[in-house]
Amino acid sequence: MESIIHRLSARLLPLSTSSAGPFVGAPGSGNAARRRLLWRCRRPDGKIISSFDVEGAPSSFLPAGASGSRRQTRAAAGWFLGLGGKKGTALPEIIKAGDPVLHEPARDVDPREIGTERINKIVEDMIQVMRQAPGVGLSAPQIGVPLRIIVLEDTKEYISYADRKEVEAQDRRPFNLLVILNPILKKKGDRTALFFEGCLSVDGFRAVVERHLEVEVTGLDCEGRPIKVDAAGWQARILQHECDHLEGTIYVDRMLPRTFRTVGNLALPLPAGCPKLGPP
Numbered sequence: 001m002e003s004i005i006h007r008l009s010a011r012l013l014p015l016s017t018s019s020a021g022p023f024v025g026a027p028g029s030g031n032a033a034r035r036r037l038l039w040r041c042r043r044p045d046g047k048i049i050s051s052f053d054v055e056g057a058p059s060s061f062l063p064a065g066a067s068g069s070r071r072q073t074r075a076a077a078g079w080f081l082g083l084g085g086k087k088g089t090a091l092p093e094i095i096k097a098g099d100p101v102l103h104e105p106a107r108d109v110d111p112r113e114i115g116t117e118r119i120n121k122i123v124e125d126m127i128q129v130m131r132q133a134p135g136v137g138l139s140a141p142q143i144g145v146p147l148r149i150i151v152l153e154d155t156k157e158y159i160s161y162a163d164r165k166e167v168e169a170q171d172r173r174p175f176n177l178l179v180i181l182n183p184i185l186k187k188k189g190d191r192t193a194l195f196f197e198g199c200l201s202v203d204g205f206r207a208v209v210e211r212h213l214e215v216e217v218t219g220l221d222c223e224g225r226p227i228k229v230d231a232a233g234w235q236a237r238i239l240q241h242e243c244d245h246l247e248g249t250i251y252v253d254r255m256l257p258r259t260f261r262t263v264g265n266l267a268l269p270l271p272a273g274c275p276k277l278g279p280p
C-alpha cells in the first residue's frame with residue numbers, strides 16, 4: 001500500500017509507484033498449466049527469465065523497472081548495476097492492476113518450508129521492493145509469488161512528509177518492519193473510517209475505501225514462530241489492504257464509487273453525495 005505518503009519531496013515522484021506488469025497471461029491447456037503460465041516472468045527487454053510454479057517449483061525473480069517513470073528507470077538502473085539486492089541478483093517487479101494474477105487467491109506457505117532459502121529470498125525481495133518503491137506494505141502476489149506473505153513498515157521519515165492534520169486523522173504512527181506468513185485477519189468492533197488509499201499495483205491513482213479501525217492479525221514469523229499483531233488506525237488499514245491482496249482483492253474492488261482519481265486530483269472536493277472522510 002503506497003497511498004499513504006503523498007510525496008517524499010517535491011523532487012521525487014509521488015509514492016504512488018508501481019512498474020510494469022511482467023507476467024504472461026497466456027492461456028494454457030489446463031488450469032494448472034494456465035496458472036503456471038500466469039506466473040511466468042519477463043525481463044524489461046521482454047525475455048522470459050524464469051517461472052513460478054504454484055506447485056512448488058523454483059520461484060521467479062525478475063528485475064525491477066521497466067518503461068516509464070523516473071522511479072522505474074532508477075529501479076532498472078539498480079538492477080543492471082546489481083544494486084537491487086545481493087550483488088548481481090534481480091529484484092522482482094511489482095505487478096500492475098489489469099493483470100488477472102492479482103485476482104487469484106494466494107496459498108499458505110507450507111510450515112515445513114519456512115526458514116528455507118527459497119522463502120527467505122522471497123521475503124528479502126519483498127522488503128527490498130517495498131522500500132525501493134517506496135511503500136508501506138507489500139504482498140507476495142504483487143511480485144508474482146502466489147503465497148500468503150505480507151510485509152509492512154511505516155517510518156517517522158515517511159510520516160514526516162505527510163500532512164500533519166491528515167496523519168492525525170488517520171491515526172498514523174510509525175512501526176517497525178513486520179513480516180507475516182499465513183496471516184489471518186480478524187476485524188475488531190464495528191468502527192470504520194473512510195480515507196483515500198492507493199496501491200503499488202495501481203500506479204498514480206487513489207480512491208476512498210472504508211476500513212475497520214481495529215484489527216488483529218495472527219500468523220507466523222520468518223522462523224515459523226506464532227505472532228499476533230493488534231493494530232489500530234493506519235496500521236490496521238495497511239494490514240487489511242495487504243491481507244486483501246492474498247484473497248485476490250485490490251482496493252479498487254472495495255472503493256467507494258465515484259472516488260477513484262489521480263494523485264494530482266486528491267485535493268479536489270469529493271463528488272456530491274459522498275460521505276465525509278475520516279471516522280464517523
Ligand SMILES: [Zn+2]
Pocket residue numbers: 001002198199200201241245
Ligand atoms: Zn496494494
